[in-house]
Amino acid sequence: MLIFHGSKADFDRRTDPKKGPIFWGEFMAYVHAIQKAGVVVAGAGLEIPENGKIVRVRDGSSQVQDGPYAETKESLAGFLLIEVPSLEEALAWAKKSPWATHATVEVRGVLPPGDARAPILPA
Amino acid sequence: MPVPAAAQIRTIQAKGDSSSMNESATHSAIETVIRQSYGQIVAYLAARSGDVAGAEDALSDAFMGALRRWPVDGVPDKPEAWLLRAARNRLIDSARHDRVRLRSSEHLQQITEEAQTMATTIDSFPDERLKLLFVCAHPAIDVAARTPLMLQTVLGIDAARIASAFLVAPKAMSQRLVRAKTKIRDATIPFRVPEPQEWSERLAFVLDAIYAAYTTGWESGPDSSSTHGALAEEAIVLGRVLVKLMPAEPEAHGLLALMLHCQARREARHSCDGRFISLDRQDTNQWSRPLMDEAEQHLHVASDLNRLGRFQLEAAIQSVHARRAVTGETDWQAIALLYEGLARIAPGIGSLVGRAVALAQAGDPVTGLTALDDISSDRIASYQPYWAARAHLLHLLGKSSDAIEAWQRAVGLTDDPALRQYLMGRIGESASL
Numbered sequence: 197m198l199i200f201h202g203s204k205a206d207f208d209r210r211t212d213p214k215k216g217p218i219f220w221g222e223f224m225a226y227v228h229a230i231q232k233a234g235v236v237v238a239g240a241g242l243e244i245p246e247n248g249k250i251v252r253v254r255d256g257s258s259q260v261q262d263g264p265y266a267e268t269k270e271s272l273a274g275f276l277l278i279e280v281p282s283l284e285e286a287l288a289w290a291k292k293s294p295w296a297t298h299a300t301v302e303v304r305g306v307l308p309p310g311d312a313r314a315p316i317l318p319a
Numbered sequence: 320m321p322v323p324a325a326a327q328i329r330t331i332q333a334k335g336d337s338s339s340m341n342e343s344a345t346h347s348a349i350e351t352v353i354r355q356s357y358g359q360i361v362a363y364l365a366a367r368s369g370d371v372a373g374a375e376d377a378l379s380d381a382f383m384g385a386l387r388r389w390p391v392d393g394v395p396d397k398p399e400a401w402l403l404r405a406a407r408n409r410l411i412d413s414a415r416h417d418r419v420r421l422r423s424s425e426h427l428q429q430i431t432e433e434a435q436t437m438a439t440t441i442d443s444f445p446d447e448r449l450k451l452l453f454v455c456a457h458p459a460i461d462v463a464a465r466t467p468l469m470l471q472t473v474l475g476i477d478a479a480r481i482a483s484a485f486l487v488a489p490k491a492m493s494q495r496l497v498r499a500k501t502k503i504r505d506a507t508i509p510f511r512v513p514e515p516q517e518w519s520e521r522l523a524f525v526l527d528a529i530y531a532a533y534t535t536g537w538e539s540g541p542d543s544s545s546t547h548g549a550l551a552e553e554a555i556v557l558g559r560v561l562v563k564l565m566p567a568e569p570e571a572h573g574l575l576a577l578m579l580h581c582q583a584r585r586e587a588r589h590s591c592d593g594r595f596i597s598l599d600r601q602d603t604n605q606w607s608r609p610l611m612d613e614a615e616q617h618l619h620v621a622s623d624l625n626r627l628g629r630f631q632l633e634a635a636i637q638s639v640h641a642r643r644a645v646t647g648e649t650d651w652q653a654i655a656l657l658y659e660g661l662a663r664i665a666p667g668i669g670s671l672v673g674r675a676v677a678l679a680q681a682g683d684p685v686t687g688l689t690a691l692d693d694i695s696s697d698r699i700a701s702y703q704p705y706w707a708a709r710a711h712l713l714h715l716l717g718k719s720s721d722a723i724e725a726w727q728r729a730v731g732l733t734d735d736p737a738l739r740q741y742l743m744g745r746i747g748e749s750a751s752l
Contacts, residue, residue: 218743221743222731226730226731228727228728229730229732283488284463287487288486292732292733292734294736296734297736
């Protein structure tokens with residue numbers, strides 16, 4: 197999975213009157229190209245962290261708070277789930293993303309389905 | 320896991336006390352030896368033991384010994400001979416400790432004798448780097464490991480730097496290199512120059528691996544101090560070594576000429592504010608004359624050797640481009656003809672795209688576009704130059720909206736921010752058609 201992390205400045209860039217259109221022009225071209233290459237399984241861009249809600253269940257009672265979560269410097273801005281034969285190819289796609297030139301792209305493998313570490317539902 | 324000697328030395332130097340005259344003399348002597356003789360010493364030892372990693376470890380130990388001894392005793396007259404002797408002693412020691420590999424020990428006697436003679440009477444020892452290059456690009460070695468292996472064993476570049484240049488995690492690159500060296504030792508890949516009947520195929524692997532180092536470096540941005548930019552220069556060093564080792568091989572000259580012509584334009588590829596400038600818009604005054612002259616000399620030598628090949632054709636194409644510095648214009652007819660030949664002997668996607676662009680620039684964009692249409696679709700999905708070429712041709716034909724779509728595809732496929740910005744600009748040009 198290609199995971200796009202960003203600081204407040206990176207989120208602000210998306211809506212900046214001058215930088216925004218350039219950013220979206222480049223980023224949508226990237227999304228279009230990677231889709232056309234036939235490797236994308238799923239993907240989404242996310243709203244700003246301030247719009248998020250934090251849910252916790254402790255001692256049987258649930259709490260809901262507004263985001264962002266605990267003053268985190270970097271937040272999740274979006275992701276692309278891709279299927280490629282090698283880590284090298286995933287890294288190459290990460291490098292092609294315009295997000296990588298100013299923010300951070302994390303590349304992480306996905307656990308195989310039915311992996312022993314995944315939770316098993318009771319019969 | 321063995322740490323490459325060059326990396327160790329650089330670490331030690333960083334910690335070293337530079338105020339001591341002797342030490343800094345030692346360090347600069349060692350630095351010189353690393354630059355000039357690392358590959359020669361490794362090749363000499365490995366060609367006799369069959370063990371590249373063992374040779375590198377032994378040389379690394381010899382460098383450590385030199386850092387201890389030379390500040391006290393002074394730098395020896397023949398530092399290479401001193402290091403080779405020390406490395407050889409180290410190899411003999413470790414063979415005594417673990418007599419695991421019989422083959423190595425057999426050769427050790429030979430090394431001992433040769434090193435003895437060399438240390439007393441000979442100024443230089445045989446240059447076995449050609450054999451080492453053929454081992455690095457041996458068909459049994461994973462293609463992805465060949466270039467990194469050459470950079471490390473012949474030039475002494477450490478795995479971390481190679482890894483970042485190839486966009487691979489440092490640990491993964493170290494493992495890839497270790498695996499390749501183990502393969503060389505365990506599969507007893509012979510240290511020899513190939514027989515005439517296998518020459519051209521084996522040579523192609525060596526040329527490809529060197530060129531891969533160059534293109535990886537070339538695709539980098541304007542920052543010439545980056546590991547990428549440095550890689551292009553290291554590739555040229557390898558190209559020069561190759562030409563010296565096989566002066567009668569036209570393709571070795573062709574490869575060097577190709578790299579030198581491209582390198583000559585390095586400064587002209589970006590404006591002072593980092594914007595990408597395409598070849599046809601570059602200021603020829605910024606092209607390096609000495610590099611272009613050197614390239615032309617090698618191209619002449621190659622053509623006198625009278626055996627055409629892929630790299631000579633590619634270099635000839637760049638040579639025609641270079642003529643613009645003199646004539647002020649580009650002879651696209653000549654370039655189209657050269658691409659025609661190139662596409663026939665090396666029908667890679669790069670030459671097919673280049674051929675289509677040359678046809679269009681020579682005055683026939685319709686045929687150029689048809690040539691692009693003929694390239695099979697599975698080869699173009701993630702190949703950025705195809706989309707930029709297609710967009711350019713559609714633009715020439717006045718097909719504004721198709722051109723814009725192709726420019727966008729190219730934008731999405733480049734990993735170079737300067738090129739991305741340039742391609743975005745071309746969208747604007749097509750939009751105002």
